[in-house]
Amino acid sequence: MSILPSPVHMMGRLFDGMETYRKSRSGAPPSSTQVFTGRLFDVDPEMGFFPSQPYRRLPGEFELWEHELENARSVLKLGEDRGSDAFSKCAKGEEWRQRLRSWPLLDVRNLGNGIRVLRRAHYVLTCLLHFYVHSLPPYQAKDRVVIPKPLSIPLVQVSQTIDLPPVLTFADITEENFYLLSAAAELKGVEMLRVFEKILNMPYCTDRVGIATLTREFEKLVRIIDELAAILKNASKTVDPNIFYWMARPWWNGSDAAAPWVFEGVPSDTPFDLGGASAGQSSVMHALDAFLDIDHALNQARQPAPSAENRETAAAGFMEKMRRYMPVEHRAYLVQLQKRNIRDTMARHSELKGPYNAAVEALKAFRSAHIRTGTLFVISQANSSRPECMGTPDFSAQAKADRSRGTGGNPVATLLKGGRDATARAILN
């Protein structure tokens, strides 16, 4: 049903661009060991995985969507919010949803096929989707949630064109600096990407100069990972766990098996990823994993052997699934990064094992800090009283268990521990 250039065409353009770039540098097709640069994959030297410039508002008739998105922020409250402020906005919220249902069906071909405008459209439409779904009063979202045609059709068409799921993703959120903490981590990641490029473009890795350079670059990497961990450890200074858990996180949730989302006007057998936005989709963290060859899928025989819980987490394939929520160019970047297999190079030289292991240890420490953050912000909050302004919560045992699950339905603690243990298994003996 997609009417704009398909993802396959876009990948084709990407690889055409790579070929032109390579020829302009060397005059001949290079081997896989030649120039490694993020520029080919829409990774900006200054901004990393962020867009190099903020996306502009949608033009012309599409201003309707932009305008209603602005309105949404002031008139909508979470459907489960039973507080007095939510009550006073109830009628206005219903009017907002009613207006959305009666919108004209806009033709997304009029957006053109520029990637930036399509990304902006994805951001605006997915925000509208989450505002619509999560502001519905519970009795209207009991068994299923129907997304009205004027929203579902353009959303699905734009999403298919740029090969993203029709749901809010981490890349959408950070574009607006909505999730400031993750944005800070994402920007810190730019320094990390520079280290990768420097290492991967070294002519020789194993002579005296090469070993000294690699050691220095890995030390730099350790400092960057430590700084990422510091951002995480400081989370509770700027974000209130109780407010985060009860008032912010629910807006980012994806479709729920108990009341699945139905896209009106879209064939019911169209498969979609509808997990919702998660920092697990951060391309920076995946890049670090790809560079260090962290084996989340447990494909390699490494020590210590995974626990039964680890195996269960790996089988659920959380990290692999998270890649499907990233812009297509960034997915391609991660594949190229992984192919360089720096771990094998480091393993072959006894002097390099130490610097490599120090980076893995730092990432393991990041993930241990992350477990503590997840415990404070999610697991403990599932048992907490929600902010008084939201009224009485549902405190059934089932509701508590559901609330301490992460995106994709995994119990948070098991998922995060699985990531930490997979990291530890990368250590070279």
Ligand code: HEM
């Ligand atoms: C208040 C701060 C944070 C909280 C409460 C938090 C919580 C969580 C939770 C609950 C998950 C499980 C999956 C999910 O539900 O989406 C998760 C996964 C993940 N988060 Fe965070 N997170 C925070 C900050 C960050 C930051 C700053 C980063 C760095 C970019 C990050 C990176 C990740 C990654 C990469 C995963 C996938 C699992 C893993 O790699 O171990 N998180 N986070």
